[in-house]
Amino acid sequence: MGDVSTTFDVLIIGAGPSGASAAVHAARAGLQTLLIDASVFPRDKTCGDGLTPRAIHQLDLLGVGDQVTSSYSNKGLKLHGFGGSVEAPWPDTYVTNRGSAMARSAFDDLLFRLAQSYAEVTTWENASAENAVLDGNDLKAVVVNHGGVEKTVSAKFVIVADGVRSPFGKKLGRVWHRNEVYGIAARAYCETPLSDEPWIHSHVELRDEEGTVQPGYGWIFPLGNGSVNVGCGALSTDKRPAKINTKKLLSFYASQRRQAWQLGPEHDVASALLPMGGAVSNVAGKNWMLIGDAAACVNPLNGEGIDYGLETAAMAVETITANQKRDLTLVWPHVLRDAYGETFMLARTAARLLTYPQFLPLAGPLAFRGPLQKAIMPAAARLMGNLITEEDRDILAQAWGAAGSAISWARKGSPLWDSTL
Numbered sequence: 001m002g003d004v005s006t007t008f009d010v011l012i013i014g015a016g017p018s019g020a021s022a023a024v025h026a027a028r029a030g031l032q033t034l035l036i037d038a039s040v041f042p043r044d045k046t047c048g049d050g051l052t053p054r055a056i057h058q059l060d061l062l063g064v065g066d067q068v069t070s071s072y073s074n075k076g077l078k079l080h081g082f083g084g085s086v087e088a089p090w091p092d093t094y095v096t097n098r099g100s101a102m103a104r105s106a107f108d109d110l111l112f113r114l115a116q117s118y119a120e121v122t123t124w125e126n127a128s129a130e131n132a133v134l135d136g137n138d139l140k141a142v143v144v145n146h147g148g149v150e151k152t153v154s155a156k157f158v159i160v161a162d163g164v165r166s167p168f169g170k171k172l173g174r175v176w177h178r179n180e181v182y183g184i185a186a187r188a189y190c191e192t193p194l195s196d197e198p199w200i201h202s203h204v205e206l207r208d209e210e211g212t213v214q215p216g217y218g219w220i221f222p223l224g225n226g227s228v229n230v231g232c233g234a235l236s237t238d239k240r241p242a243k244i245n246t247k248k249l250l251s252f253y254a255s256q257r258r259q260a261w262q263l264g265p266e267h268d269v270a271s272a273l274l275p276m277g278g279a280v281s282n283v284a285g286k287n288w289m290l291i292g293d294a295a296a297c298v299n300p301l302n303g304e305g306i307d308y309g310l311e312t313a314a315m316a317v318e319t320i321t322a323n324q325k326r327d328l329t330l331v332w333p334h335v336l337r338d339a340y341g342e343t344f345m346l347a348r349t350a351a352r353l354l355t356y357p358q359f360l361p362l363a364g365p366l367a368f369r370g371p372l373q374k375a376i377m378p379a380a381a382r383l384m385g386n387l388i389t390e391e392d393r394d395i396l397a398q399a400w401g402a403a404g405s406a407i408s409w410a411r412k413g414s415p416l417w418d419s420t421l
C-alpha cells in the first residue's frame, strides 16, 4: 500500500465527459468526491466531437449547454449515399433541438474545470489508478500513482469512467465481448472556410479505393472555428472483421470531400476501437460501477457515446444516493438494461446486419432512392442522430420486418452488462 491514505465518499477514476460530469452530480448531492485522471488537462481524445441534442440536454442540466452552443450550433443531420441525400432536422419533440460539436481537447477541459469549481470535488491529474484492493467484489481501496507518489484511496463508492479500454475496469473483472459488433474508427481535423455550416454530414456509402462498400460511414462535423472534424468508422465482429486500414480510408474519404468543402490537409489523424451497445460484462460490484465507454455505452449505429457518458454519470450518482446500503452488483446492470437494453439490442441487431458484405449494396439504393425513401430515411437519420421518436420506433420496427423477434433472438446469447462474478 502507498504512503498516503485518504478517504472520500466517492472516488471517480477517469475525468473524461463521463467522470467529470459524475463529479459534478456527486458534488451537487453533497458527496465529498475525488476525481482522478492519468492525463493532464487539456488533453486530446480521439472522437468525432459531435454533440446531439441528447448531449446538449445533459449539458444544460450541468449548466454549460449555452457555453457550448454559443461557439457553434447545428440544426440536424444530412445523410448522403447511393445517389440520394436526406435532411433530418433535430426533432422539435425532444426537450431541445440544439446540436453542436466541439474539439474534445476544449470540451473535456470545460467539463473538468466545471467539476473543479465545486468545493466538494478534489482533483488529481497525472494520477493513474493502478491497483485494486478487493475483498470479494467489495473494493476496499485503490492504489493510485499520483505524479510518481503512490497513494492509497478508500471511498464508500467508486465510479470507474476510464474509457474504452478500461484498464482499471479490467482489474475489477470487466470483460469485453468481441464477438459482438464493435467499431473501428479514425478522425482528423481539416481547415475549411465552411466551418459554420449548420448541419453535420454523414456519408453511408463508404467505399474504399477499390470501390468496395464498407459497413460504416464517413462524417464531416463542422466545428465553427475554421475547421471540421472529418472521420470514418466501420463495424466489425470477430467473425466478419472489417478488413480496412481506417487511416487510409479516412484519407481517401477526405479526398472525395475536399473540393466541396475546400478542405485543407488532414492533421492530428488518430484512430481507435469502440466496444458498443453494452457488450461488456461485470460492470458493477458491491460498491463500484462502470460508466460511459468503460460500460460500452456507445450507440452501435453511429458510434456516439458522449451523450450516454453524461447520462450514465447522472444515473450512477442517483443510484448511489438511492442505494447507500445496498450491494450494486445487480442493481447497476439492471439500471443500464432498463435505460438502454431495448435500444442497444435493436441497434446491435441492425449493426450486425450491416457487417454482412451483401447487405448495404442491396439495401442502400432501395433506402435512398426506392419507394421506402420517404418513409424510412428521415427516421433512419434520427436514429443516426441518437434521437428516435415513438413514431420512428414503429417505422423502423416495420422496416426491419420482425424486429421484435430479431431482438428476442439477439437477446438469447448476447451479453448485455451481465454480471458473472
Ligand SMILES: Cc1cc2nc3c(=O)[nH]c(=O)nc-3n(C[C@H](O)[C@H](O)[C@H](O)COP(=O)(O)OP(=O)(O)OC[C@H]3O[C@@H](n4cnc5c(N)ncnc54)[C@H](O)[C@@H]3O)c2cc1C
Residues within 6 Å of the ligand: 013, 014, 015, 016, 017, 018, 019, 036, 037, 038, 039, 045, 046, 047, 048, 049, 050, 051, 127, 128, 129, 130, 161, 162, 163, 164, 166, 167, 168, 185, 186, 187, 231, 271, 272, 273, 274, 291, 292, 293, 294, 297, 298, 303, 304, 305, 306, 307, 309
Ligand atoms: C473515432 C471516434 C469518433 C467518435 N465520435 C463521437 C461523436 O462524434 N460523438 C460522440 O458522442 N461520441 C463519439 N465517440 C465516442 C466518444 O469518444 C466516447 O463515447 C466518449 O469519449 C466517452 O467518454 P468517457 O468519459 O466514458 O471516456 P474517455 O473520454 O475516454 O475518458 C476516459 C478518461 O479516463 C482516463 N483514464 C484511463 N485509465 C485511467 C486510470 N487507470 N487512472 C486514471 N485515469 C484513467 C483517461 O486518461 C481519460 O481521460 C467517438 C469515438 C471514436 C473512437
